[in-house]
Amino acid sequence: MPKVVTNDNPYLPHMGTIREIIQETPNIKTFRIVLDDPEEMAAFRFEPGQVGQLSVFGVGESTFVINSPPTRREYLQFSVMKTGEVTRALHRLSEGDPIGVRAPLGNSFPVDELKGKDILFVGGGIGMAPLRTLLLTMADRREEFGDITVIYGARSPQDLCYRYEFDEWKAAGVNLILTVDREFPGWEERVGFVPTVLAEEAPSPFNRVAITCGPPIMIKFVLAGLKELGYEDDQILTTLERRMKCGIGLCGRCNIGDTYVCVDGPVFSNTQLRRMVSEL
Amino acid sequence: MEQAFFLADAELQEALAGLSAQADVWVPASDARKPGLVRFRRFQPGLTVRLDARSLVSAKEVLFPRSETLLRFTKEKDLSVPAGHRIHLDDARTVRPVVVFGCRPCDARGFLTFDPVFTKGPYRDPYYSERREKTTFVSLVCRDADAACFCSAVGSGPADPEGSDAQLIPVDGGYVLRPVTERGAALLEPIGRTAAPEQIREAQDVLDQVGRETVGEGSLTTLAEAFRARFQDPAFWHAHIDKCLSCGLCTFVCPTCYCFTITDEARGLNGERIRSWDACMFPHFTLEASGHNPRPSKVERYRNRVGHKFSYFPARYGQVACCGCGRCVRHCPVSVDIRAVVRDLPAQEEAHA
Amino acid sequence: MDTLHAHLEALFDDLELVIGWETGYEPLRPTPAFLRSREDLSRLVWNPLCAPNLSVYLPGILKDAKETGKKIGVCLKGCDSRSLGALVQEGFVERERLYVVGLPCPGTVDPEALAEARKSSAPVTHVSFRDGLLAITSRDGTEEIELERVLARRCRRCRHPNPLHADVILGDPVPPRRTEPSFSDVDAVEAMSLEERRAYWEEELSRCLRCYACRNACPLCVCRDRCLAESRTPKWTTQRDGVRDKFLFHMIHALHLAGRCTECGECERVCPVGIPVALFKEKMARIALELWDYQAGTDPAATPPLQTFDPSETGI
Numbered sequence: 001m002p003k004v005v006t007n008d009n010p011y012l013p014h015m016g017t018i019r020e021i022i023q024e025t026p027n028i029k030t031f032r033i034v035l036d037d038p039e040e041m042a043a044f045r046f047e048p049g050q051v052g053q054l055s056v057f058g059v060g061e062s063t064f065v066i067n068s069p070p071t072r073r074e075y076l077q078f079s080v081m082k083t084g085e086v087t088r089a090l091h092r093l094s095e096g097d098p099i100g101v102r103a104p105l106g107n108s109f110p111v112d113e114l115k116g117k118d119i120l121f122v123g124g125g126i127g128m129a130p131l132r133t134l135l136l137t138m139a140d141r142r143e144e145f146g147d148i149t150v151i152y153g154a155r156s157p158q159d160l161c162y163r164y165e166f167d168e169w170k171a172a173g174v175n176l177i178l179t180v181d182r183e184f185p186g187w188e189e190r191v192g193f194v195p196t197v198l199a200e201e202a203p204s205p206f207n208r209v210a211i212t213c214g215p216p217i218m219i220k221f222v223l224a225g226l227k228e229l230g231y232e233d234d235q236i237l238t239t240l241e242r243r244m245k246c247g248i249g250l251c252g253r254c255n256i257g258d259t260y261v262c263v264d265g266p267v268f269s270n271t272q273l274r275r276m277v278s279e280l
Numbered sequence: 281m282e283q284a285f286f287l288a289d290a291e292l293q294e295a296l297a298g299l300s301a302q303a304d305v306w307v308p309a310s311d312a313r314k315p316g317l318v319r320f321r322r323f324q325p326g327l328t329v330r331l332d333a334r335s336l337v338s339a340k341e342v343l344f345p346r347s348e349t350l351l352r353f354t355k356e357k358d359l360s361v362p363a364g365h366r367i368h369l370d371d372a373r374t375v376r377p378v379v380v381f382g383c384r385p386c387d388a389r390g391f392l393t394f395d396p397v398f399t400k401g402p403y404r405d406p407y408y409s410e411r412r413e414k415t416t417f418v419s420l421v422c423r424d425a426d427a428a429c430f431c432s433a434v435g436s437g438p439a440d441p442e443g444s445d446a447q448l449i450p451v452d453g454g455y456v457l458r459p460v461t462e463r464g465a466a467l468l469e470p471i472g473r474t475a476a477p478e479q480i481r482e483a484q485d486v487l488d489q490v491g492r493e494t495v496g497e498g499s500l501t502t503l504a505e506a507f508r509a510r511f512q513d514p515a516f517w518h519a520h521i522d523k524c525l526s527c528g529l530c531t532f533v534c535p536t537c538y539c540f541t542i543t544d545e546a547r548g549l550n551g552e553r554i555r556s557w558d559a560c561m562f563p564h565f566t567l568e569a570s571g572h573n574p575r576p577s578k579v580e581r582y583r584n585r586v587g588h589k590f591s592y593f594p595a596r597y598g599q600v601a602c603c604g605c606g607r608c609v610r611h612c613p614v615s616v617d618i619r620a621v622v623r624d625l626p627a628q629e630e631a632h633a
Numbered sequence: 634m635d636t637l638h639a640h641l642e643a644l645f646d647d648l649e650l651v652i653g654w655e656t657g658y659e660p661l662r663p664t665p666a667f668l669r670s671r672e673d674l675s676r677l678v679w680n681p682l683c684a685p686n687l688s689v690y691l692p693g694i695l696k697d698a699k700e701t702g703k704k705i706g707v708c709l710k711g712c713d714s715r716s717l718g719a720l721v722q723e724g725f726v727e728r729e730r731l732y733v734v735g736l737p738c739p740g741t742v743d744p745e746a747l748a749e750a751r752k753s754s755a756p757v758t759h760v761s762f763r764d765g766l767l768a769i770t771s772r773d774g775t776e777e778i779e780l781e782r783v784l785a786r787r788c789r790r791c792r793h794p795n796p797l798h799a800d801v802i803l804g805d806p807v808p809p810r811r812t813e814p815s816f817s818d819v820d821a822v823e824a825m826s827l828e829e830r831r832a833y834w835e836e837e838l839s840r841c842l843r844c845y846a847c848r849n850a851c852p853l854c855v856c857r858d859r860c861l862a863e864s865r866t867p868k869w870t871t872q873r874d875g876v877r878d879k880f881l882f883h884m885i886h887a888l889h890l891a892g893r894c895t896e897c898g899e900c901e902r903v904c905p906v907g908i909p910v911a912l913f914k915e916k917m918a919r920i921a922l923e924l925w926d927y928q929a930g931t932d933p934a935a936t937p938p939l940q941t942f943d944p945s946e947t948g949i
Contacts, residue, residue, distance in 0.1 A: 010403040011350045011542075011553070012371050017361070036366075057353040057367050057553075058546035062569075084569025085866050096362025100369070216572070243568045245542045248403035251558070252539030253566050255584075256574070257508075258592035263402055277511050277587075279574050311840075316745045317907045319840070336905060337842065346842065347874035427659035427756035523665040525689065527849035529905055532842045545871040556872040559844070563858040613850045613903035614685050615657035615664035 010248050013055045013100030014040055019075055021095050024161040025154075027082045028126055029091055032068075032075040033099055046070055047108030048133040049239065049267045053247050054078060054090060055100025062086035063244045065266070066103060067129040069136035076101065079129040079161060105247045107267050109134050109211070109237065118146040120203045122222050124194050124214025125154050128161050130239045130266070131213055139172035149203050153179040153194040153218075157187050177201060195221035198229075205231040213239050216280065223270060236270035240280075256280065281458055281487075283465065285472025286479050288454040292331075295471040296323045296381060303377035303416075306342050308335045320380070331382040331420055331448070331455075338535035338607060339380050339387045343411050344394065347556040349373075350407065350542065355549035367549060373407065377414040379467065382448060386431050386605035388417040389443035390535025396597045397538060407555070416467045418457070419444040421490050428606030430496025430619050436604055439491040449483040456483035498623060500590060501600050506625035507591035517579045520621045523614045526578040528559030530608035530616070531585070536601045539565070560585050582616075590622050636803050637679055637734070641706065645671050648732060649698060651706035652690055654683040660760040661744070661769075665690070679708065680762045681780055684741045686897045688716040689852040692725040705731055710738040711807075712787070714796035715895035715930030716852040721798070722933055723893070723940070725855055728798070735799025737807040739765070740780055740788035745907075747783040751776055787898025787911065790815040798933060814928075816919045819912055834880065840906040841879040847900035847910050848886060853893050853929075861885065887913035892921040892939040895930040 020032040031054075035041040046066055053061040062084070068077035082091045093099065111134070119138065121131045131150075138145045150169070154160045157180055170176055179190035179197045190197050194214065203210075210231055212222045219238060226236055242254035242261040249263035257277035259265070287295055299305045305323040308330045310316070318333040320342060351371040358366045380388070391412070398408040422431075422438040431437055441447055445464030449456045456479050457472050459465035475483070510516050531537040541558035545551050558565055561581050567573045575581045593601035602618075609617050641651055650669045655676040657664035663683045668674055687707055694705060709717060714735060720726040739762075748754070753773035761768045767778045792814065794807040825833060845862065848854045861869050862882045869885065870878045886900075894914040901911035921927045925938045 008404070009351075009371050009406050011555075012369060015367060015369065017363075058544050058549055058551055060544045060553075061542065087569065094363075098361075098363055098365070098367045100367070241568075242574070243566050245540070248405075250397055250403070250405060250538070251541065252560060252588070253558075255588070255592060257511075257587065258595040277508065279580065279584075311836075314907055316749065317840075319906070345874070347872055424754070426754070427661075519667075522667045523690075525846070525849040527844055527846040527903075529842075529844040529846040529903070532844040533905055541872065543865070543872045545873055554872055556874070557842075562845075562863065564863050609658055611905040613846050613899075615662045617658045617664075620658070 010102070011246070013053070013061075013102045016076075016099050016101045018093060018095050018097050018099055021093070022164075024079060024163075025159045028079055028161055029082075030067075030077060030079045030161070031090070031093075031099070032077050033101060034075050035101065036098075041073075044073070044076070044103075046104035048111060048137045049106070049108035049130060050104035051106045051247070051266060052076070052078065052101050052103025053105065053244075054080075054086075055102070056086055056089040056093070057100060059089040060086045061100070061102070061245075061247075062090070063105075063241075063247055063262075065130040065133065065239070067132045069133050069140060071137055071140035076103065079126060081126045102247060106262060106265060109267050111137065114138075114209055115144045116146065118203075118206075118208040119148045120208055120210040121148070121150040121152070122194060122198060122210060122212040122214070123150070123152045124218040125159060126161065127212075127214030127218070128152055129213075131211060132162060134211065135169065135174065139169065139174065142172055146207070147175065148173065149175040149177065149201070151177045151179070151194060151197055151201060153181070153197065155181045157184050193221075194218050195225045198222060198225045202229055205229055205235060209235050209237065211237045233270040233274060237267060238270070238273070239266040240268060241266065281480050281484050283459060284475040284480050284483065285457040285468050286451075286454060286475040287457055287472050291454070292329060293325065296329065297325055298471055299379050299381065299467070300324070303379045303414075305379045305381055306339060307331075307381050308333060308383065320383070323381070329382070332424075334384060334424060335387070336607075336611070337533050338390060338605065339383050340390065340535050340537075342378055342380055343391060343408060343415060344538060344557075347554055348407060350553045350555050352552050353546070353549065365549070373410070375410045375414055377416075378411065379416045379418065381418045382420050383417060384422045384605070385419045385436060385438065385440040385442075385444060386422075386429075386603040387535055388419045389431075389436050389440060389603040390605070391417075392443045392599070393536035393593070393601045393603070394538055416445045416463050417443060418446045418448055418464065418467070420448040420455075421450065421487060423450070423490060425493070425495040426606070426610070428610035429604065430500070430606055431604035432494045433496035433498055433500045433619065434600050434602050434604040435499070435501050437491065438493055438495050439487055447487075449486050451479055451482045451486065456480065458483065458487075496604055496619065500602070500619065500622045501594075503622055503625045504591040504594045506627075507587055509627070510625050511583070511587070514579065516624070517583050520624070521579055521582045521616070524561075524578050524582055524616050525613055526561055526563070526581065527613065528561050529611055529613065530618075531559040531561060532557060533607040533611050535603055535605055535607075536589070541565075560588070586618065586621055589618075590625075637708075637736070638674055638677060640734070640801065640803055641674055641677070642671065644706070644732070645674065647703060648706040649701055649703040651677070651708070652687050652694070653677045653708040654679065654685070654687075659757050661747070661757045677708075679736055680760065681739055681742050681767065682760060683710070684785070684902055686710070686713045686716055686850070686852055686899045688713050688720060689850060689899070691717065691720060691731070691852075692855065695726060695730055698730075706734060707731055708734045708736055709796050709799065710736055710741075711793040711796050712738070712791065712895065712897040713852075714798050715793060715928075716897055718798050718930030718933050719853055719893055719895050719937070720855075722930070722935060722937055723855070728933065731800075733796070733799045733801075735796025735802040737796065737802065737804045738788075738791075738794045739807055740784045740791065740794070740810070742767070742780070742783050743785040746785075747778065750778050750783050785898065785902065786818065786909075787896070787901065790818070790896075793931075797931060814919070814922055816915060818909070819915050819919060822912060835876050837908045838876050838879045838883065841883070841908060842906060843879060843882065844905065846903040846905065850899040850903040851886075851890070852897065852899070853890055853895065854886070856889075883910060883913060886910075887917055890914050891917040892925070892927060892937050893929050894918050
């Protein structure tokens, strides 16, 4: 009987090891993962916005954006909010544990098209993760982009991810505006929902692209707010999330009409979103 | 018909036994206690082969098993790494040649929906593709259409050779076997004797006659736009779908429904990652960990099933994802009729125009 | 039929909608109909081919219904009415929001038996029923077939052809085929040796596709979208294709129906691969009968025996 062994199996994860775990917020952890095969790690290439499937063997796989930038390649970083079966299992892992990685998957932000433009990032909660990969890419290639403004909000100060690197972002010339939903002792930044702060800041749409990610309700109001400020649909980018299994366009559950979030996304312009059937 | 072979009824078992030496041969067969229960089974001598009957369930499981192992994982002790163990992954698999013998044209054609998705990419599914490359379909020209059949309405027909490697044509005393592809010819060469000219003539007559038959009304292949226009018409979907029980029967008996799930079945760190049939009609199919479900009720789920087959799939792959076998209609516990739903998609005035 | 139409016509102003049956893709396949206008009533059919138990829709439709003060009309056969009774007992259906049209039932047809009994296999163009005879018309002419010859298994053991809990009964009462509970099919399986029985169920259940039609067609499977058959947390069943998991699902299904199943047989009717899954529930019904002299759904005021749990009870 012929035995077929192929290295060309998109379901087969690369084995990696968790180098570092950062407790970002009470229910979000960041995992820094290194592929076990040094050659694989050295050869690993991806674009900002692409995702990966993390495997906890015996429990399953789940999809997360690679939130480290392609300009920094000592590890791959994923941030995971504890919500379901796989994410709970991921949160139980320790530094040094083996983990499976299927990556990169999906499309990416059109970095080349963003060159020379002013950029507005609007993020909420864990939604900062997909923005971080692009933000740091831009920070590392700072001279290629214009003004970079970030409006980032969460429910409370302790729900903001990546607090330990805010200073680094600012040092790279990022105009960072932080907000939380209500007053907290010791909080000296903005207070208010992200869409409200967006309206107050009102960054000009001239030569600017807005990139937003966050909870669905925030996205809804941010899109309306951007429209109010004069942003055209193709000046707005967002990333979508859907329940996924295969991640490679086959299993049939992440579609929105004829668009498959796993292979056609997760990055979409508002122009594309508006063409989709209404099934978010 | 240039080249053809003849297989007498009495020689069928022997021919199938011969084919079984090199391949897994799947045939429609009835269960010992239940003559009406015909389904595809692996041939073994003595099996009650039922070329006269349509199989209740499609031949899908031959190339797309209800459940299959994608990879095995095992925990291996390794004190040189911090965790003290590694995970070993193994995706080795064996692929035996397969012959599907005596399926109907719709069964063979069903895989033409799988092919572009699983073999062409952007990612090639190695499990399906490797099996597909070694599979030969011998379909029987179909003279048993019932009220649920509608192959002609999706651009096929009861004598459709598309998707088949060879055709079985019933003639006096047996079958004429007509190769459609080279693979079909290679398969038939050893099992049949060359058909006599009058047998070929008779077979050609059957082929011509069945080929002229229309099974199912109208055409359901050009309704992608009508679907989009109907998308946000809840009254339309409710009128058709209020009776749906939201089970997975229609998708599981369907030759073209390919949605699946992937789960780990394990004890601790030893086990298998398996792929198994899933159904867009099940609520958990799209249920996210947050509790949000983009298709929360049977209305959105059934709409997606119709959309996938008659709008989304055509947009991506240029063909409808339906072979008109009628199983979803025939076996539905409450007789939901996808033909009626699709036919009613255009607004009334257009439908009558 | 004419009585049914006339009766509902006269009442229609007081009804939100009527759930009945209409001709499906062929006259052999009546399909559930949600009749929302007076004109829709003309689509209503009633004959021994009207197999679906319409009580399965009641919890959902009552939940979604607008508060118009109008009742929801529903046509129920004898066995269907027991399901309604059980749903009322368990608080899933408010009886007073329904107008129940009870239809004494001569028995329903087993489609496979009918296909075997028919000489023609041509698509059917017309069906009628009179005096125990089905008249089936196709391009090959009209065949008359005795209903008794093609009866579904569930109907052969029926003690309740005449609906309970109805607002009105339309049609003459039907003499029950059985006056005493019959469990002869369960007996036949129990007469097998353990090895035979194991082999029997392994063969039957090996065909299960896990499509869950049996579950979704069951009026008393009230967990709906939260069935533990598909739950991963906790994880009761795997997705493997073995008999073990299928058996486990069917056992869970049966046990959840212990003392609740009204023996309508829908689970078995809808199985696409002919597994006699109702036998599991019949066994449960027999235990409920023998243990508590209890028949689910016959008395809307009764408390189901397995729902008498009382946390203050001593000794539990």
